[in-house]
Amino acid sequence: MATKTKPAKKPAAKKPEKFRLTYSTMFSPPEEMHTKFEKALAGVRANLGRDHGMIINGQDRFVEAKFEDRSPINADWVLGTFQKGSAQDAHDAIGAAEAAWPQWSGIKWQNRVRLLRKVAANIEKRVYEIGAAMALEVGKNRLEALGDVQETADLIKYSCDSMERNDGFIKPMGIDPLVGYRSTNVSVLRPYGVWVVISPFNFPFALAGGPSGAALAAGNTVVFKPATDTPWTGRLLAECMRDAGLPDGVFNFVTGGGSTLGQALIDDPRAAGITFTGSFEVGMRIYRQFAGGSYPRPCITEMGGKNPAIVSKNADLDRAAIGIMRSAFGLQGQKCSACSRILVEAPVKDKLAAKLVELTNRLVVGDPTRREVYLGPVINASAYRDFGEFTEELSSAGKFLTGGKQLREGELGKGYFCAPTIADEVPLDHRLWKYEMFLPITMLTAVDSLDSAMRIANAVNYGLTAGFYGSRKESSWFFENIQAGVTYANRPQGATTGAWPGFQPFGGWKGSGSSGKNAGGLYYLPQYMHEQIHTLVE
Numbered sequence: 001m002a003t004k005t006k007p008a009k010k011p012a013a014k015k016p017e018k019f020r021l022t023y024s025t026m027f028s029p030p031e032e033m034h035t036k037f038e039k040a041l042a043g044v045r046a047n048l049g050r051d052h053g054m055i056i057n058g059q060d061r062f063v064e065a066k067f068e069d070r071s072p073i074n075a076d077w078v079l080g081t082f083q084k085g086s087a088q089d090a091h092d093a094i095g096a097a098e099a100a101w102p103q104w105s106g107i108k109w110q111n112r113v114r115l116l117r118k119v120a121a122n123i124e125k126r127v128y129e130i131g132a133a134m135a136l137e138v139g140k141n142r143l144e145a146l147g148d149v150q151e152t153a154d155l156i157k158y159s160c161d162s163m164e165r166n167d168g169f170i171k172p173m174g175i176d177p178l179v180g181y182r183s184t185n186v187s188v189l190r191p192y193g194v195w196v197v198i199s200p201f202n203f204p205f206a207l208a209g210g211p212s213g214a215a216l217a218a219g220n221t222v223v224f225k226p227a228t229d230t231p232w233t234g235r236l237l238a239e240c241m242r243d244a245g246l247p248d249g250v251f252n253f254v255t256g257g258g259s260t261l262g263q264a265l266i267d268d269p270r271a272a273g274i275t276f277t278g279s280f281e282v283g284m285r286i287y288r289q290f291a292g293g294s295y296p297r298p299c300i301t302e303m304g305g306k307n308p309a310i311v312s313k314n315a316d317l318d319r320a321a322i323g324i325m326r327s328a329f330g331l332q333g334q335k336c337s338a339c340s341r342i343l344v345e346a347p348v349k350d351k352l353a354a355k356l357v358e359l360t361n362r363l364v365v366g367d368p369t370r371r372e373v374y375l376g377p378v379i380n381a382s383a384y385r386d387f388g389e390f391t392e393e394l395s396s397a398g399k400f401l402t403g404g405k406q407l408r409e410g411e412l413g414k415g416y417f418c419a420p421t422i423a424d425e426v427p428l429d430h431r432l433w434k435y436e437m438f439l440p441i442t443m444l445t446a447v448d449s450l451d452s453a454m455r456i457a458n459a460v461n462y463g464l465t466a467g468f469y470g471s472r473k474e475s476s477w478f479f480e481n482i483q484a485g486v487t488y489a490n491r492p493q494g495a496t497t498g499a500w501p502g503f504q505p506f507g508g509w510k511g512s513g514s515s516g517k518n519a520g521g522l523y524y525l526p527q528y529m530h531e532q533i534h535t536l537v538e
């Protein structure tokens with residue numbers, strides 16, 4: 001008898017997962033991302049050279065003194081002109097934020113969150129346009145630039161989620177065991193007042209929008225000053241805030257020099273708190289000065305790094321090489337999380353070095369708005385000069401496995417392009433083993449054991465990120481002993497870079513950060529509020 005076989009059911013087609021841009025997924029973006037970026041870039045390029053105001057109390061402010069914002073890709077490209085704000089503008093911006101604070105802190109936290117979600121939505125709507133402007137202004141490759149913008153929206157949403165998850169940080173406490181009375185206690189986290197946000201050039205959107213979003217969600221009002229190299233992306237953030245309908249004075253945007261307008265913000269006693277992200281030198285100065293007020297005020301300083309990757313003889317060397325290369329040279333080594341020290345066990349040093357050199361030599365350096373380019377220029381003429389001086393110093397102390405020179409051929413000569421550089425055989429007592437160069441230069445050395453690698457790794461003032469490649473057991477040892485706020489083991493997407501809010505909250509130990517609480521993480525938002533206990537006896 002013939003048996004009937006049921007026709008095999010076709011397996012349901014699996015829905016492809018929607019692509020979500022993060023720093024670890026950016027290596028294989030969908031084609032659509034390129035098309036959209038190129039379209040936005042053409043639009044942005046057609047609109048260069050405009051004069052952009054500051055925004056104080058909801059009004060554009062133009063002043064007589066201006067500065068030009070030129071592209072590091074080609075110093076002939078004037079991207080726009082910006083206002084050289086003065087101490088008076090800083091004073092006015094703080095005044096506007098102070099006047100707006102009672103209303104902003106007094107509205108329901110749910111309403112603040114609603115407005116901030118609009119800000120995040122505005123950013124997402126303009127992600128390609130802002131990414132294109134940033135690529136031109138900072139010299140980021142297109143995916144790094146888009147990542148910075150998307151991360152900003154995610155950081156703001158994370159602060160909103162954090163308010164919601166914690167019911168606005170209004171928490172009932174124990175009821176006093178009183179006889180004859182009912183005494184209830186509630187813990188409430190409340191905002192401080194005017195919060196100053198000062199951002200660096202390298203993540204000009206995320207490190208401005210992230211802290212600002214947290215400060216605002218908490219109920220503070222904000223005065224934001226971007227780096228002089230990146231006023232344009234700063235202005236675009238201010239527009240996303242303004243267009244979301246934040247009341248006048250709640251978010252103020254000022255441009256001008258760090259030592260003039262910036263210093264005036266720090267010195268103003270009406271500043272109730274600050275988030276500074278930038279170099280150790282400037283951050284420590286601000287931290288000390290801010291403590292000189294008439295009472296202690298919160299000062300969150302996120303500073304530099306000298307981030308090591310430790311490679312064990314048991315490591316998967318292909319993974320180690322790609323992860324290290326990406327972290328050493330992504331954004332031209334100008335990430336606070338860049339991998340600037342490679343400590344590899346002696347038996348596998350030559351093998352790892354050969355793989356690293358091969359990968360590095362394949363990198364395309366050039367105009368970072370072009371699809372195939374991984375490394376753009378360094379930020380400005382001063383960083384370019386530093387590269388020349390550091391490579392000269394390193395070449396007399398050791399040797400280069402690759403790189404070591406500025407690139408001047410053809411169009412590259414119009415910008416600040418440097419070859420990705422790996423220095424070897426530089427004695428461990430050389431000062432550059434401890435100094436943050438913030439350029440596409442990484443240093444390699446062989447170590448006789450993992451214990452000596454760990455000693456060297458921890459023997460710096462910084463403690464931002466760190467990477468490890470080796471066995472699972474060794475990875476646990478690494479996590480246990482390394483002194484850093486963000487640590488990764490066996491990660492090909494980046495040895496020391498590539499954090500994302502909600503996944504790898506970002507912050508540093510020791511000289512890398514003052515708060516010990518990482519941005520985009522569980523404990524970040526409460527820093528923008530102080531606690532008040534309400535005890536009510538009935």
Ligand code: NAP
Nearest residue numbers: 200201226227228257258262263278279282302303304336
């Ligand atoms: P920077 O030179 O320290 O400047 C940072 C910001 O501080 C800029 O807006 C700058 O304004 C301002 N500033 C300078 N002097 C000031 C003063 N006296 N008062 C108030 N503000 C002042 O740093 P950068 O070169 O832009 O950025 C690179 C550094 O940032 C690196 O060290 C990097 O490691 C660090 N970073 C850390 C993190 C982190 O999360 N830990 C993230 C990114 C970057 P002007 O530009 O107008 O001078």
